[in-house]
Amino acid sequence: MRPRARTDLSGRPDQPSRPGCAVDPAASPVGRAALGLTHAMRRDRPRWWRTTAFRITLLHLGLTLLGTLALSGVAWWATTGFALRQLAQDVEQDSGLLVQAARLGGPGSVVLSIEARIAADRSGTQYYLLAGPDGRRLAGNLAAAPRAAGWRRLRLSGAEVETELLALGTPLPGGTFLVVGRAVAPVRQLEGFLLAAAGWVGGAALLLGLLGGVVVGRGVTRRAAAMDAVLARVEAGEIGHRLLLREGNDEFDRLARRINTVLDRVQGLMQALRQVTDDIAHDLRTPLNRLRQRLDAALRTAEGDAAWREATEGAIAECEQLLDIFAALLRIAQVESGARRAGFAPFNLSEVVETVAEVHAPPAEARGQRLETRIEPGIVAVGDRDLVTQMLSNLVDNAVKHGRAGGRILLSLATRPEGGMVLAVSDDGPGVPAEARPLVLRRFHRLDAARATPGTGLGLALVAAVAELHGMALTLGDNGPGLVVRLDIPAVSGNAAAAGSAGDGPGPEHS
């Protein structure tokens, strides 16, 4: 209504008051959709004059034309200049001969010479005037000429045409005055011819260039359109589509190969993400269901403060477990993104291992296990102390939970003679079958045998992520019986700062 009010004030109340006709197409959802559609169509259909190839051709063409123009300009000046000089030379020579004739034979012979020349001139470009001391014409085909020595340009106004002359005036002995002239028309003709030729050549170059531009542009456009079509399908969800690769190795082929590689990577990441999302959806549903059942049961059966309190406490505990799972997932994702490498610093690894062993001693004791340590003191590693602590804690926790009750757990840390360190956690429990070893490092993966024990199935996934972040090689092996988890830690160069920054670069974990 706002624009209409303004029209009303302007004294044309009838025009906009018809409903429906004053609607701005962009204001209605339908109109907007229609606009968007046409816009998309316009954008999607490639026009050959919008292609980069065509624009580049045009630019190239423009520059070529400019060069041609400059060149023909120079040629033009040079040619016509030469013709004019020739003309002047001719006039000078002729004039010289006539002056000679005047000296030798007097004005009479000049008159004869002039008449002979005029008679012999078929082209009609030679002009002469011999004027007496009183200015009267003695001979020649010029009516009159200024009596001044030297070069000058003369214009003859004929019946239809105006003739331009290049004339040389020379005073002769005896008071007579000689003017010899030549028509400049041939030079002008030459100029005109040159100009026309330049025009033709330029036009041809322009036409050919345009044609070439169109051809090249269309070729490039076709290839780009083919790539665009495939990528559009990928965008629409058909992630498996790939660009057709040709034999060649031009920039388009290289680009196509690169795009295919990127698509492969994207597809891989998407699959991994989907796997994780599925896992999360599945594994979070279980505790959420438990929580719901608990609350449901409390709602139906709980009587009295104590029962309600118990139900609430149970629900809180259930929530905490859920939050723990979320925290662990988030942490794994964060570690996997590698964002933490900037915070690497040297720390006493021996001390960390010792502390982890101490922290896990009570549960081991509760299961009647001996938690032994064989730790070389004073070993310094570079990394994220908190993450390494948590990684070790997860490993020992795993060994305590899944090791044999009453068994032995060994935590060892030693430097290798060839450099670097090796850290191992071993138990004498049932171990992990060789074929299942890669699987247990995945999120939420739990061996069937382990399902009865409490846990989120995320502990070893975090271990794998932290190991990868630190460039440690993680191997699960057979302890005969039991599981041995071995971490090979790369050597730390003496300079901690250098080692820290080396962690940012492509470390051994990428090779």
Added chain:
Amino acid sequence: MENPGACLHPRPRHTNPYGKEWSPVPQPVGSRNALEIWVKILIVEDDTETADYVVRGLTEAGHVVDRASDGRDGLFLASDGSYDVLVVDRMLPKLDGLGLVRALRAAGVRTPALFLTARTGVGDRVEGLEAGADDYLGKPFAFAELLARLNALARRPPLSGEPTVLRVADLEMDLLRRSVTRGGQRIELQPREFRLLEYLMRRAGQVVTRTMLLEGVWDFHFDPKTSVVETHISRLRAKLDREGAPPLIHTLRGAGYCLRAPD
């Protein structure tokens, strides 16, 4: 009978909201430490529900609480240094928590600050402490944990004049000679037990949560879900307790531990 809330500062007869003895009605202030009965706290938190929860709990615990809902108001209120402790969310409108604490520290305001935040990712804690905060607590949190940490922050002794000998009742710890005696009798402690006792003695009379101990004594910034704290506390108790003498280390169910002289 032992009063499990006795250590909770500032209202001795209170315990935390999860404890059975929790009472929202203010109780008469105990005779001990009459000058420190309450502390003035500023909460900078944009989530109304969390802010309400914290304000209610702290008010019921007898503290004076002000609140600000964005970083700029928080900075304005805190800049005169009139608060004893600040509770700051990290993600705040207008000025984020890190910026707030940095600005305060740059302006020379030394009020202890605790980050209470859902940002508990790798490195976030370090970043928070580097910005000038004194403690970092991730959401979700147990109220008892927040209360204990705030009390510890508000009553933190000044850095100057570090004592070389800590004393609680007849228990004495010589920090230079690394020796502990009770009633003049020497007690042999393992290094970890010594660190644990030192941590407790420095916060004598205050509630110390399990998480605080894991962080302060073991340098563990996550919960390994083992009974290591409980085991060490009971081992320490066994070493400290003597026939006929009152116990010094008290367990507060649902809250933590407290080392204090017998009443």
